[in-house]
């Protein structure tokens with residue numbers, strides 16, 4: 001009996017690992033999109049340009065105010081319905097990335113806001129333009145402050161990525177469900193899935209802590 | 220050098236500057252005194268457009284700085300500013316604090332910028348601190364670096380907003396000393412300070428501000444020993 005279960009688990013591991021790598025891949029792409037988009041949104045949120053600011057605010061509120069699952073459905077089922085074809089894989093990355101961008105945007109905005117106003121004034125007073133002051137004075141200081149909350153954001157993103165399993169992307173959760181549909185070992189397999197998620201978030205937490213420590217040394 | 224015509228500044232409903240007319244000559248050191256909230260900082264900040272001007276005109280070397288055609292970044296290069304709280308860049312070394320703007324704004328190469336920076340560090344007596352970070356400096360040292368940073372852009376005017384009021388008493392002298400040297404070299408300076416000794420020794424003229432106007436101005440000796448206006452007398456009685 002126990003030996004049977006061990007055998008099932010052993011046979012499942014390659015599939016689960018494949019799923020875990022898919023989860024890492026999706027999360028990595030989403031993080032990249034999230035950072036780029038979030039930085040743009042955060043900068044727009046602190047700019048004095050009312051139009052840019054308004055657009056960024058609306059974007060952030062929409063993506064934070066609606067469920068990620070619905071956003072994924074909108075991309076994967078909704079877009080083809082209006083004539084835009086999209087693969088499950090691409091819909092997953094796009095959905096996670098667009099969603100993450102909204103959260104990162106908020107983090108970047110509050111990171112910039114947390115820098116003393118005197119820094120911008122000092123930079124401007126020596127003749128730097130607003131973009132120069134941002135690039136050389138404000139952002140380098142803000143980065144240190146946003147690393148911890150960004151790390152938490154990306155750990156949450158990795159866990160939330162399990163939602164893409166419902167749009168037929170073979171991530172870790174999906175692989176688990178596929179194995180269960182063949183073996184009916186829900187407890188065993190979901191436990192293994194949970195352990196794999198935990199290992200991934202555990203490693204991510206260490207990386208974030210390390211980065212945090214490295215950055216605080218130069219203070 | 221600087222000419223201010225009927226300068227008004229409001230923050231929303233609150234009118235902070237209510238019509239200031241002043242002229243600062245080349246090489247002149249003007250000291251601004253007055254109670255807290257009287258508009259001294261705002262006045263100074265209008266001179267380098269850290270505040271946008273509500274009404275009136277400000278000219279620097281004959282050029283109106285608050286006109287739509289004016290190049291704000293260029294104007295700010297020519298008017299150095301020293302703040303009460305130093306505002307050094309904490310993530311950069313002393314040397315990088317000083318060379319950042321010359322390199323990024325004036326496009327000097329690193330070598331030229333560092334040469335200027337070392338000369339300035341020599342001048343403010345902190346050559347050995349080039350590689351330190353601001354957090355490793357005392358308040359007086361930070362302020363001297365802040366002065367060096369402003370001077371690195373080779374400004375025509377220096378604005379000081381209570382440069383010694385955040386310092387421990389024993390550090391005030393070293394900063395005033397640097398400012399005095401600067402004045403003796405002929406720098407045009409507008410200084411908000413309550414250091415009466417400095418005002419008397421270095422200042423060419425004292426402006427007393429209250430409630431957004433210049434109530435009285437004149438020779439430092441005259442203002443301090445024989446003020447004409449009641450409000451000036453009251454204020455001096457409090458701080459002397």
Ligand SMILES: Nc1ncnc2c1ncn2[C@@H]1O[C@H](COP(=O)(O)OP(=O)(O)O)[C@@H](O)[C@H]1O
Nearest residue numbers: 230233235253254255256257258259260261262
């Ligand atoms: N950014 C601002 N927004 C609103 N009110 C301001 C702002 N800056 C200054 N004030 C107000 O303007 C008045 C003058 O301030 P300030 O110029 O700093 O005075 P001082 O430097 O003489 O103490 C004060 O009443 C202050 O509260």
Ligand SMILES: [Mg+2]
Nearest residue numbers: 259260261381
């Ligand atoms: Mg002030």
